[in-house]
Amino acid sequence: VPELPEVELAVRTLREATADRSIVSARALHPAVRRTFAPRHARRVVGRRIARVERRGKHQFLYLDDGSVLHVHFRMSGDWHVTRSSEPLPAHARFVLELDDGARVILVDPRALGVVEWHADGSALPVLGPEATDPALDAAALRSRLAGRRIPIKAALLDQRVIAGVGNIYAAEALWRARIDPRTPSSALDDAALDRLAEAIRETLRIALADPGRYSSGEGTPLDAYDREGEPCRRCGSPIRRIVQSGRSTFYCEACQGEDGPPVTPRTRAGRP
DNA sequence: ACTAACCTGGTC
DNA sequence: GACCAGGTTAGT
Secondary structure, eight states: OOSHHHHHHHHHHHHHHHTTOBEEEEEEOSHHHHTTSOHHHHHHHTTOBEEEEEEETTEEEEEETTSOEEEEEOTTTOEEEEEETTSOOOTTEEEEEEETTSEEEEEEOTTOOOEEEEESSGGGSOOOOOBTTOTTOOHHHHHHHHTTOOSBHHHHHHOTTTSBSOOHHHHHHHHHHHTOOTTSBGGGOOHHHHHHHHHHHHHHHHHHHHSTTHHHHTOSSOOSSTTOBTSBOTTTOOBEEEEEETTEEEEEETTTSOTTSOSSOGGGGTTOO
């Protein structure tokens, strides 16, 4: 469920359910969630009103009326379900908020990797880069954030301190759109490539957000690179390749991504003329 | 900068 | 049974 468009959709659901509501009870139903949200945290949030709900990247923040914050991250498989408190809990319910209007907000998370934390104030929240959709995210902004970093650009895009909100799917899509080889060392990208990349990130997510949830539903605009191994590149017809970078699948077109940098790092290029 | 770890479920 | 998964982080 959780790339940026799905999280955005989930936040809207959460916002609607919690607007002006108070928390009647809070429970972690899985030991993995209990590790970060213990009964003592539950006691702190009961009775509090949910003042506002915000999203930063793929993180969700529920600001309570005493200045404390519930911080939620779906990780790989989380989503919100909203039902009545009288209804039975769905499968994979990991965390539950009961509200004062009889509604129940449920973190449904099959893999139970999702995280719920309570912070007494907002000072310990995660440090995140600019939003992927921020118009201020231009070539100059990217250059300063990638300066001196030799990690492959694909890995850098997944680093939420560099840019907030880009996941494995849209990293592949943005690099395909910008025609950049995902293995290129970040600091090796020239201004023209950074310009295309900044534009590609914003455009890729703009399109995805306009049709949120489409990946899980399989509807809407098809993806160009992600999960298309062996299928023809929609730009040049060459087969899309799959490689593994830092343990994650990367999909890209070997033929038309990489005009702006060596396809491999100088270190492994030994032997070339 | 990569690997393992965190979890469970789906697919080959 | 083995491998894969939309994320993040701790440890090496």
